[in-house]
Amino acid sequence: MAKGRLRCIGNSIRLKSKFGTGFIANMRFGNANGGQTPSRTPEDTSSGHHEDVKKFFKYHLDISPTEENKSFLTFVIPHDKESVLKDFFAELQARQREFNVSDIQLGLATLEEVFLNIAKQAELENAAAEGKMVTLDLTSGKSVQIPVGARFVGVPETNSSENPGGIMVEVYWVQDDSGSLCISGHSNEMPVPSGVQPLPSAPQLLARTNMLGQRRGPVYGMVYDSNQILAAQSY
Incomplete structure (x- = not known):
């Protein structure tokens, strides 16, 4: 059960095989x-x-x-x-x-990981429906707003000739004492695989700018489908 819905049912081997990493x-x-x-x-x-x-x-x-x-x-x-x-x-x-x-x-994978993966997916769906965002502080000094539970997140304005798709990070989540997801850290920055596009439900990438060209308001990261990223990385 996650967010009031039955998400999966089965024995431990089946659940680990289907929902584990x-x-x-x-x-x-x-x-x-x-x-x-x-x-x-x-x-x-x-x-x-x-x-x-x-x-x-x-x-x-x-x-x-x-x-x-x-x-x-x-x-x-x-x-x-x-x-x-x-x-x-x-x-x-x-x-x-x-x-x-x-x-x-x-x-x-352990059943704990399976439950956490299911909880993250439920949180991501809930965050998308409610617009629930949290701040991801990167080691590079940048901060972006991301939906709760998002795993692979693109960093705005990191496109270059070397990395046409820009840079992304994998976000690590843990559950606190109340069962809510919170950010525990993130991976090193890595290139977005070629041909992978952000989810259409992801917020706008850039904050609005004022008349002087200065940024105002939050900066939103791009959310990528985990299955597409993992499939692209395996090639």
């Missing part, structure tokens, strides 16, 4: 080969193995880790990569000692 892969490092590899010193072996695994995932699946610490790397693998995972993990397991990976865990 994908597969969660955890790589644990240390003592996979009974000691350090001779080609690296103890000082650089940990970071070196991390970089090797990150390059391996980037080359084969075009993804980067979502979490990283001294002992673990965590990757979210989109569902559309499922067809190549058998060969991918066979090769990864064959190189497990080389990468000093002691343990490989693969599972579906």
Whole structure:
């Protein structure tokens, strides 16, 4: 249930497969080969193995880790990569000692993530209907108004010859104690994929200007369909 409506029903596996972001892969490092590899010193072996695994995932699946610490790397693998995972993990397991990976865990997204994704979609629909907006403060210093629950948001006036579609960020949301969504952060700025257009219901991009050409009023971000962005990024 979300916003007074039944949004989904089913067992945990079905819900994770349909509404989760994908597969969660955890790589644990240390003592996979009974000691350090001779080609690296103890000082650089940990970071070196991390970089090797990150390059391996980037080359084969075009993804980067979502979490990283001294002992673990965590990757979210989109569902559309499922067809190549058998060969991918066979090769990864064959190189497990080389990468000093002691343990490989693969599972579906958690039910908590599923519920949060459904809640975000419900909040986005509600925000669009009611015009409910919040301020997203970017690390670049800019601030834009976005609908509650929006995931991929374009930043106005960032078009360039290098990035014709402009720049966007992925917005991260969490639920507060009352169950409402609030912004927890955002990704690094990245180019808007070619051919992807903002949702027609998105507010106007630019604030109005006065007679001196100075901006007045809020600046609104462009909201992109998450499925289109993820599909474009997978190519």
